[in-house]
Amino acid sequence: MNLADFIIDNMESILQDWQEYANSLPPGKRMNKTELRDHAKVMLQSIVKDLMAPQSVIQEVNKSKGQVEYLGKYSKVLDETAGQHAIGRFDSGFSIQNLVSEFRALRASVLRLWEKSPQDAQLSDLNEISRFNEAIDQALAESVDVYANQKERNIRLFETVLLSSPDHNYILDLEGKFLYANKALADQCGNEAQQMLGKKIIEFGLVEVAEMEQAIDKVIQEKAAVRGEVRYRSQVGKTNFYEYILTPILDPEGKVEAIAGTERDVTERKSWEDAVWHRANYDHLTELPNRSLFRDRLEQQIKNAERTGKLVALFFIDLDKFKEANDSLGHEAGDNLLQQAATRISSCVRQNDTVARIGGDEFTVILTEFDQISHVKRIANKMIKELAKPFQVYGNKVSISGSIGISLIPQDAVNPEDLISNADQAMYAAKNEGRNQFRFFSLVAEKE
8 A cells, every 4th residue: 555545544543643733732713623623634635646646757856856836736736735724824823833833743643653554664665755755845835935925914914004004003122112113103203113123112202201101010010901191292392192002912921021002193182172171161251260160279279278278368359330331332342341351360460379250340369379368468459459540442541440359268268159159248348338449258247
């Protein structure tokens, strides 16, 4: 019996022997143990056809040299089968090492069983064994070549996707150094991608350096994805906002061997969100905080005063004779007058104090970081003088004034409603006493 007939007659035994090796392979993503066996059977059948086909001396020499373009019909079929076998293994997630090991195991299974049948082996000659080995080598070489080409193709496709992506895509080592950076990230950083390799991500214009370092450490420690937001400052001084996700790359033992990062430019979205927030929290006419933002800041200052024990003053300001000016000059002139009044009030306080317009001709001021009531009085007197100065409104000289009510934290109240109510009450007392003056709620309360 020749070797080809032996393989046909003992196909199941050979595959059973080979199966013991195959059981050590992890199942492919889309290929189970039965499919693995079927692929091996198809490969053996192709090898048998090649062994049974007549082979000239020239073909034998060409085959021994690996010159497959000059082979016969069944040798070419063997190449096609080996190529399909490689693509199947690649698509199923097998490594090239497992692919090579499969062919070695297949060769060993055939020859081991052949040697166990001495009566059959004696009838064969070395030429037949050589042809079998050449067939295995040919199939192996073709499989490795196709596998490598398929992998190289996928890498090219992957790199093309990353290169054409407007998002930042990169891979970092465990020290935060670039192993890969795509063109979008390199352009943002004003560098060539190749020049960034081996350098830390924090060296390229990141504003949140500490936060990024903490995120990288967290990915490594927790072996889980981390999301966040960072800013990049370009060489021309422009700042862009990016949302990122860092994902751990695990080795076969489950250890983090690298970190994959993706960042998406959200600058326009941030600008839109900021614009929406600004419209919701600022007065469109004066650009001062509106009632909502004023209330939020007042609550913050109450909590801060409780924590630090420092004094806070709330001013409630109403413009005297504004209605008359608005009615006589028109609403457009009235709006201009409100804008000028807002500017004068703001000029009397520091930047960390809050000046807000809460409606109509009513303004509030949250005064912080003072130790003496004399400071509050000085600011109030300054505002009264500023508001009493004539305004120029579209060529008209307009005279108004301001009445100010003041409540203090914590003396007068420790919640927003009472503070506002008390300051409002003190403001009306100032109006009733002749306008163009300020009153403290505590003094008003004493009179009552």
